[in-house]
Amino acid sequence: MSKLMKKNLKQIKTYKPGKPIEEVKRELGLKNVIKLASNESPFPPSKKVRKAIQKKLSELNRYPDGGSFYLKDAIAEKYKIKPENIIIGNGSDEIIIFAIRTFCQKNDNIIIGEPTFLMYNINAQIENIKVNKVPLSNGVYDLEQIARKINKDTKIIFLANPNAPTSTYINKLSFNKFIKKVPKSCILFMDEAYYEFACAIKDYPDTLPLIKKKGLNLIVTRTFSKVYALAGLRVGYGIANSELISAMEKVRDPFNINSIAQTAAETAIKDKDYVKKVLKEVEKGKDHLYMELDKLEYEYFPSATNFILIKTKGDSKSIYEKLLKKGVIVREMSGWGMNGYIRVTIGTDAENKKFIAELKKI
């Protein structure tokens, strides 16, 4: 470890992604490997997206449009907002980084749930910002406890809704109650990476109308990595009032979003039929997995997402390893402090069946 690096960086455990298919094939000498580990879509992106990308290939010698003009336009159109309310990130991960780098300084703190998406904590550690963790209560955010934790130095509250890895969501009633307790000195960062899977649920809160609410500093993020099947291209976006957006623009690298990613996302967000079809398939797969897990008497959280958090009947590390050897990659949850749990992404019909078949054998 280099002596020159900042001290606070030394203790950071970098994020450990789900194992890529290629890597498992390489390491275990397997031919057929399925990945249910990273909450990706099991389907390829829409044909329209692939076609749009092909059209751009001969222009890759040019720098991307630094302002993502057409992509912002398409997002603005979809949500009936203005381009000035949008910032584009290299994945919504990058919006987390933007927010912390723009707003947090020495002695500030952020509040997050526990367990939750790991990148809030990692990025705050990188910036040497204090992280207050509030344990979930029965798998859902304890918003009253979070409200009590807010102090004058609290700069950002990160809520993933739905939350990963629990797949649970904050409902409208709790959310509306909570936002009244968020002071003006503080930003509420709603990470809605799984929005498309949850938005049909009746009491799932609709956050976008609130970006203009006076006295509330709200940033909402969404992504093209899940339902749009563009995880490989890294595009996410943040929506907020124009003051918060232009503040975050200060720390954005001018060419953070590559041309292919811009084109693909712009095309994807307009392809409504594709999204409908994927959502339908995911719901079908979810129902199938619920049924099979019920039969096997496994406990799990009801999911507002494209994945299921399952309580195993033993050591989750050993179950993870056994599944891996059979060519089924899932996520083992001890890194989130949830030993005994595995997280399984809803795959194609064949993948779901393969997972259940291998689980039965263990």
Add this chain to the structure above:
Amino acid sequence: MSKLMKKNLKQIKTYKPGKPIEEVKRELGLKNVIKLASNESPFPPSKKVRKAIQKKLSELNRYPDGGSFYLKDAIAEKYKIKPENIIIGNGSDEIIIFAIRTFCQKNDNIIIGEPTFLMYNINAQIENIKVNKVPLSNGVYDLEQIARKINKDTKIIFLANPNAPTSTYINKLSFNKFIKKVPKSCILFMDEAYYEFACAIKDYPDTLPLIKKKGLNLIVTRTFSKVYALAGLRVGYGIANSELISAMEKVRDPFNINSIAQTAAETAIKDKDYVKKVLKEVEKGKDHLYMELDKLEYEYFPSATNFILIKTKGDSKSIYEKLLKKGVIVREMSGWGMNGYIRVTIGTDAENKKFIAELKKI
């Protein structure tokens, strides 16, 4: 501007990229627009690259390989180094950000030339790090003056070699003399974005063997945005000893490089014939422009890159505007404190001729 943002961010002037072709067409209602503003390659990427991308399109639902395994392997192979000596950035811009975020803390300072690539200064400002600027002397780095500026709090010295926007380079002799004066407490960051255009020059320094030199902390960056014609995909890389690399890995987002970018870069670096061809074309174009500029009695810096910095015979802003209206986008240099200068990228034969023709008319 949001009251919540960090104070030091308020005064930052964000980077103003060269105008994109699409934007100029849109704004000025022009059909034929050429861009000689961003030191891009005027040629599309190699056919092999485009083919490799097409193969990946159906897999975009998967997250990229966070470790860029195959790309690092290809770079390591080319330079006979190890993957552990390489970090991949979303453009080499991102390696600048990594270095500053990893190594610089309060009270540290960095040293840069003036004028030079603007992102060193901008990224240091974002992190609230003091920037010491040492003016170039007759268009080249004043390394003696820079050595004199080093103090105990100097954490990084950024040298672009060749330098943008001057297109000049530091020669072997000066470089070898200079590195003896860089203390152990300090990192020497050699930005070699234009390496491929300069490396055939006899006294251009070969930096890679020095990454293992004891007592020297050297980071070398190169990019796929120039000769490889992949500016649109944003891939750059840093080469250093494994301690410096693993330190910077702490601040890298796990999925900073998208799948298409990885595949394209991996394929591009292996396509040696393509690179040779491009370099030949650029040299030819450069000679043509030199000849025409000489005829017109314009002064310019001899270029070790794919662009030429030209002293205009009047107000560079008005010349820039006049060229723009004719559909020729160049870079106007007052943002670098060089009023009266324009920077022109070497284009295709037709583009170079068009530029000269329009320049003559002014």
